[in-house]
Amino acid sequence: MKHVRGAVGVMLGACLYFSFISAVLSAEETDTPKQRQPIPVIEGPPKARTGDLLFLDASKSTADHLTWLVDVSDVEVPVGGDPEEITKLTENLKRLGFKVEAPGGGDTSPLYAIRNEGKELFLSSYPGTYRIVLAVAVDGAGIKMLPWTIKVSADSPKPEPPDEPDPKPDPEPDPDPPAGFGLAAKVPGWIKTVPDQHKSNAESIAKVLESSGRAAIAGTLKEIKEVESVTILGLQVTIKNKQAWNKFGSSLMTELDALQKSGKIKTVADYGEALVEVAGAL
Numbered sequence: 001m002k003h004v005r006g007a008v009g010v011m012l013g014a015c016l017y018f019s020f021i022s023a024v025l026s027a028e029e030t031d032t033p034k035q036r037q038p039i040p041v042i043e044g045p046p047k048a049r050t051g052d053l054l055f056l057d058a059s060k061s062t063a064d065h066l067t068w069l070v071d072v073s074d075v076e077v078p079v080g081g082d083p084e085e086i087t088k089l090t091e092n093l094k095r096l097g098f099k100v101e102a103p104g105g106g107d108t109s110p111l112y113a114i115r116n117e118g119k120e121l122f123l124s125s126y127p128g129t130y131r132i133v134l135a136v137a138v139d140g141a142g143i144k145m146l147p148w149t150i151k152v153s154a155d156s157p158k159p160e161p162p163d164e165p166d167p168k169p170d171p172e173p174d175p176d177p178p179a180g181f182g183l184a185a186k187v188p189g190w191i192k193t194v195p196d197q198h199k200s201n202a203e204s205i206a207k208v209l210e211s212s213g214r215a216a217i218a219g220t221l222k223e224i225k226e227v228e229s230v231t232i233l234g235l236q237v238t239i240k241n242k243q244a245w246n247k248f249g250s251s252l253m254t255e256l257d258a259l260q261k262s263g264k265i266k267t268v269a270d271y272g273e274a275l276v277e278v279a280g281a282l
Contacts, residue, residue: 038063038138040146047151051204051238053230054123054133054150055209055220059116063136068121070112075128075152092233096226098122129156180277181259183252187281198244204280205245208234210279216272224271225261231275252278260266 040063044056090100098113098120113122113125123130130150137143191199212221212231221227239245256274259265265274 004165005071035141036062036137036138037141038136038142038144040134040136042132042146042148044133044148045150046148047153048125049153049207050125050127051208051234052125052152053208053215053234054125054130054152055215056121056123056134056148057119057121058121058134058136061119061134061136062138064116064139065137067110067135067193068114069133069135070121070123071131075126075130076154077126082086086093088236092236093122096229096233103114123150123224127152127154142147181264181274183274186251186255186282187278190251191282193247193251195244198241201238201240201245204238206279206282208238209275209282211281213272213275216275217269219268221268221272224265227268227275 020231025129038096039061040058042056042058043060045052045054048054054070057220058068093100093113097115112124114120115122121132128151130152132148132150134148135143135148136145184242191202194202208231212227215221215230216224216227221230235249236242256265259274260271265271
């Protein structure tokens with residue numbers, strides 16, 4: 001089933017590509033002293049872990065026409081997903097301005113989507129190797145392609161800690177309280193509401209929070225609402241048992257709302273710092 005779905009993705013990419021070629025060949029050539037040349041540029045990660053938020057940005061490319069070819073034949077796309085969750089995921093993508101290009105049928109969540117006139121590509125991160133080609137063209141100047149590979153590794157259990165060394169004297173207490181929003185101290189209490197058999201999901205959840213938090217700090221995400229939507233999007237893909245983590249998520253959102261109302265979180269970067277703080281405590 002995985003390879004069939006991958007083949008569908010390749011066929012869809014091929015159809016898009018041939019349409020793209022036809023558009024380029026039908027465009028009128030212009031005689032200009034300095035002809036612009038097509039230059040494909042991709043910004044994004046070469047590797048990730050399951051649950052990470054994967055965005056590829058081609059907005060710095062020089063192109064009149066642009067298209068993505070995505071080969072997912074070596075990606076372990078889950079089968080038998082919850083239709084309600086698939087609908088929520090698709091709606092979140094659309095709210096962020098994405099057009100879902102390959103929903104993968106009715107039994108799995110959306111695999112990839114585009115926005116900003118096709119210059120930004122979103123990929124749901126599942127274990128496997130994504131093989132991507134960005135094809136760009138300038139009218140009258142031909143076509144250039146840039147291949148890109150993202151290897152997504154599956155979650156693995158945390159390694160056993162090494163043997164404890166000989167005890168050392170307690171360090172001197174820090175006279176200044178640690179920087180942050182006070183969220184890290186609350187995480188252990190929130191974790192207690194999660195059944196023990198589902199706590200192993202904490203590592204992948206932390207990666208989603210840190211990924212979206214770092215994107216907010218770097219300015220990739222421009223508004224707090226966008227950070228929230230991207231975070232929810234990643235968690236929907238990552239959390240295996242949403243009911244088990246429901247109280248944790250409610251507590252986190254309540255605290256984030258309170259920090260905004262009190263003025264402690266004022267900017268998108270502040271919101272990102274808060275998410276990174278929680279991720280570090282998980």
